Amino acid sequence: MIPxxxxxxLTTTDARAKAEALARGAVEARVAACAQITGPITSVYRWQGAVETAEEWQVVFKTTEAGYPALEAHLLAAHDxxxxxxxxxxxxxxxxxxxAWVEQETTPAP
Incomplete structure (x- = not known):
């Protein structure tokens, strides 16, 4: 059997409700088998020439290598x-x- x-x-967003919507949307679309949300976390980053600090929530999704393009497309469309x-x-x-469970949950329903 091939492994x-x-x-x-993972992705981050600036509100718990947004994190939950990203997680739920990905699982409902079957582009991720599950997702965990942690936060708030503090992010420090450079954006448009300035160093910013923001409170964010991190979402970690589980998917297959083959399913990554669909998950990325979903996140790009759903993220603000x-x-x-x-x-x-x-x-x-x-x-x-x-x-096997992750593969099953990320396989589109017939």
Missing amino acids: IALLTV YDTPEILATPVARVSADYA
Whole structure:
């Protein structure tokens, strides 16, 4: 059996309700199997020439390597930031049952 390549994909947003909407929307669209929300966190970044500090919520999605393009497209369409943070990290190891569940949940319904 060929192992399923999984990714964790994260983004941030400036309100808990927005984080929940991004998480729910991705799971409902089957572009992520699940998502966890943490926050508030403090982000420090340079934007348009100035150093900014903002309170944000981080959303971490679980998807397959094959499903990443659809998740990225979904986040770009749903996110209200001009340039949203969307970072994907390969999962080095995962239990077979969990990987199968992620694949099942990110496969479009017939």
